[in-house]
Amino acid sequence: MENLDVSVPSSRSSDRPRRNTFISPELEVPQLIKQISDIKLSKKGTNVYVRFRPDNYKEEQEGKQVVDYFPDLKTIAVDNHSFKFKRIFPGETTQEQIFLSVGVPLIDPILDGYNCGIMAYGQTGAGKTFSLLGHGYDQPDRVGRGNPEKRGLVPRLLQSLFHEIQVSITPSVTFTVYASFIQIYLEKIYDLLNPAKETLKIYQDTSKGLWVTDATNVPVKNSNEILKQIELGIVNRITAATNSNSESSRAHAILVMTINKNLINQGTVISSQVYCVDLCGSERTSKTGAVEERLKEAQNINKSLLSLGNVIGALVENKKHIPYRDSKLTRLLQNCFGGTSIATLVLCCSANSVSSTETLATLRFGDRANKVKNKPVRNMGDSVTELRRLLNEANSKIYTQQRIVRSQIEKIIELETITKELFSICGDKKLGALRARYQIKFNPKKKNGFEMIGYYPFISIFTFISPMECLEMIHVCKLFDKRLKTDLLWRSYIDLAKKGKAMIFEINIETLSNVNDNIYQFVREIHQMRTNESLSVRHGMTLFVNRRS
Numbered sequence: 001m002e003n004l005d006v007s008v009p010s011s012r013s014s015d016r017p018r019r020n021t022f023i024s025p026e027l028e029v030p031q032l033i034k035q036i037s038d039i040k041l042s043k044k045g046t047n048v049y050v051r052f053r054p055d056n057y058k059e060e061q062e063g064k065q066v067v068d069y070f071p072d073l074k075t076i077a078v079d080n081h082s083f084k085f086k087r088i089f090p091g092e093t094t095q096e097q098i099f100l101s102v103g104v105p106l107i108d109p110i111l112d113g114y115n116c117g118i119m120a121y122g123q124t125g126a127g128k129t130f131s132l133l134g135h136g137y138d139q140p141d142r143v144g145r146g147n148p149e150k151r152g153l154v155p156r157l158l159q160s161l162f163h164e165i166q167v168s169i170t171p172s173v174t175f176t177v178y179a180s181f182i183q184i185y186l187e188k189i190y191d192l193l194n195p196a197k198e199t200l201k202i203y204q205d206t207s208k209g210l211w212v213t214d215a216t217n218v219p220v221k222n223s224n225e226i227l228k229q230i231e232l233g234i235v236n237r238i239t240a241a242t243n244s245n246s247e248s249s250r251a252h253a254i255l256v257m258t259i260n261k262n263l264i265n266q267g268t269v270i271s272s273q274v275y276c277v278d279l280c281g282s283e284r285t286s287k288t289g290a291v292e293e294r295l296k297e298a299q300n301i302n303k304s305l306l307s308l309g310n311v312i313g314a315l316v317e318n319k320k321h322i323p324y325r326d327s328k329l330t331r332l333l334q335n336c337f338g339g340t341s342i343a344t345l346v347l348c349c350s351a352n353s354v355s356s357t358e359t360l361a362t363l364r365f366g367d368r369a370n371k372v373k374n375k376p377v378r379n380m381g382d383s384v385t386e387l388r389r390l391l392n393e394a395n396s397k398i399y400t401q402q403r404i405v406r407s408q409i410e411k412i413i414e415l416e417t418i419t420k421e422l423f424s425i426c427g428d429k430k431l432g433a434l435r436a437r438y439q440i441k442f443n444p445k446k447k448n449g450f451e452m453i454g455y456y457p458f459i460s461i462f463t464f465i466s467p468m469e470c471l472e473m474i475h476v477c478k479l480f481d482k483r484l485k486t487d488l489l490w491r492s493y494i495d496l497a498k499k500g501k502a503m504i505f506e507i508n509i510e511t512l513s514n515v516n517d518n519i520y521q522f523v524r525e526i527h528q529m530r531t532n533e534s535l536s537v538r539h540g541m542t543l544f545v546n547r548r549s
């Protein structure tokens with residue numbers, strides 16, 4: 001964890017009442033410097049900045065600078081193409097300067113109830129993670145041990161936000177802050193704070209129209225707590241070495257912070273969501289040398305970035321249909337482009353000729369994004385509405401959990417039934433190693449429709465069987481038709497075969513020899529059906545009967 005005992009730039013006054021209901025390291029900062037950004041946010045709601053990073057070793061050796069900076073700090077020319085953005089930051093710009101220009105203007109709007117999206121876009125290795133999170137976050141094994149001066153935009157913003165929260169707390173003004181951290185990898189959403197969780201789904205919160213997920217939502221009381229969560233998540237983020245970056249992010253990472261400010265006397269809640277988005281790098285696979293898994297990732301990354309470009313293109317061209325649903329990324333960022341958020345986009349680039357193609361592509365992307373118009377809306381509701389919303393949210397979560405529990409219970413009951421059945425077949429003896437196997441298979445070429453492929457005494461090919469494996473096998477069979485009644489075992493297969501539902505079944509049942517009669521009865525019935533032509537020739541069954549010697 002980096003040392004937070006440093007001055008916190010703030011755009012607000014520091015002489016407000018302080019109450020320690022949040023145990024806040026921010027208040028331990030000895031001096032608070034009141035700092036005002038020289039940047040005013042655009043009314044159209046989108047703010048695009050460009051940050052050039054210093055040349056890396058390869059660039060120093062092989063290339064030259066190709067960017068001309070204009071004195072207005074807003075205009076640049078690259079290879080005779082000029083671009084204008086909110087602010088251009090050359091390679092020597094410090095992390096603090098970035099925070100002052102890009103982060104500080106967001107503090108007031110966030111605390112006033114505006115949603116904000118802070119996104120870093122650029123080619124792989126261009127400094128997105130460095131700019132957003134900072135030194136020590138761009139390499140998972142170094143997380144938390146970076147140089148404090150090189151802390152990125154997000155940790156600085158969090159620290160300032162919590163400072164502001166801290167000094168605003170009074171008996172009638174309280175705050176709740178929650179954090180989630182997710183990643184999008186190969187078009188699936190994963191919970192970075194709980195990697196054991198299954199992939200996450202996106203759903204729309206009807207009361208606010210925001211896209212949210214079932215991600216872990218951790219309550220946080222100060223910037224230390226949220227930074228701890230980020231560190232935890234970064235370690236789980238998927239990175240890999242590519243030619244351009246030894247720790248290239250292979251998944252888009254999104255930190256979502258929800259801040260609720262409760263004005264108790266007025267019965268009002270002001271809430272805002274901050275999306276901090278560290279996008280994967282766009283890359284030319286020929287250049288990065290990606291093969292196999294890396295290539296698949298790169299193609300996926302490029303595809304999702306392309307869909308983001310398409311969304312922006314459609315918005316700029318005022319198209320009726322905006323293809324937000326084309327990728328998980330665009331769905332999640334729906335509010336940041338063309339929505340009700342304040343969007344901040346930091347284009348990360350190299351100023352060197354080695355990367356000029358990628359830099360131009362990044363700048364063109366940013367140029368289009370700069371034309372997108374958002375309609376930032378202040379999220380303010382009465383406490384009752386907010387409580388109702390929270391209640392609805394909680395109820396829907398409970399409902400989802402109940403459904404999961406119910407289906408688990410059904411599975412357990414089903415498994416218990418099958419287990420009982422199996423144990424009744426086997427008496428009180430344990431299911432054990434296999435000694436024999438019958439294999440009976442439908443064969444349309446045979447006159448009677450089936451053939452006994454073999455009876456193999458003492459064969460050990462199928463010696464895998466244990467009660468659990470046996471149950472799993474039955475479940476595999478179940479996949480062929482959900483209506484299969486597993487507790488009836490082979491009887492239900494006959495029913496299915498009669499209905500023409502069965503294709504090929506495979507069932508392994510370890511039995512005692514007295515089950516043979518049932519097996520033969522089963523085979524006889526199947527045989528009769530075949531000879532009655534009631535089964536299509538496509539319907540077949542492989543029956544493995546495993547029994548003790």
Ligand SMILES: Nc1ncnc2c1ncn2[C@@H]1O[C@H](COP(=O)(O)OP(=O)(O)OP(=O)(O)O)[C@@H](O)[C@H]1O
Nearest residue numbers: 053124125126127128129130138245248249280281
């Ligand atoms: N402004 C900067 N000053 C100093 N070093 C930087 C700067 N920007 C980036 N770097 C360094 O360049 C390397 C690549 O940066 P980073 O990992 O942030 O790139 P990225 O754009 O996030 O890449 P990817 O998309 O592949 O994850 C890192 O070692 C980082 O410390």
